[in-house]
Amino acid sequence: REMRPQIEAVPNPSSVRVHLVLPRSFIDAQQIADKFKQGIPVILNLQGSDNELSKRLIDFASGLTYALNGGMQRIADKVFLLTPRNVEVSAEQRAALLERGGFFNQA
Structure with missing residues (x-):
């Protein structure tokens, strides 16, 4: 019998x-993978990275999230949120993260 994974909602935005x-x-890809494997959502800010590095890290992050059944979404220009399996971040929480992080050009 297959067990369905339990989804854990991230508490309120201020404590995410x-x-x-x-x-x-x-x-820096290792740091991304290590935190992600620990179940910690990762914000990957590529705004200060050159195009070649950005492409490589997006490919890496895409493979990481796919292999570990997580999710990846663009939350601002060249800023991505990687969410581990069983972790859900609401639209309100994403907005709070953007505001706290000072990201511009919101997607």
Whole structure:
């Protein structure tokens, strides 16, 4: 018999525990994966990264989230939210994260 995963809602926006990554090289991919594997949502801010690094990290993050049954969505220009399996972040919580993070050009 197949068990369905239980979804855990992230509490209120002010207490959302997320890890922000501002990558400067591909070596930062390990930090993204380590936090994601621990069940911590990751904000990947590529606004300061060059196009080549951005493409590589988007490919990496896409594979990571797919392989571990997570999700990935663009929340602002060159800013992505990676959510582990069983973690859901509401639209209100995403808005609060954007506001707290000072991201511009919201998608």
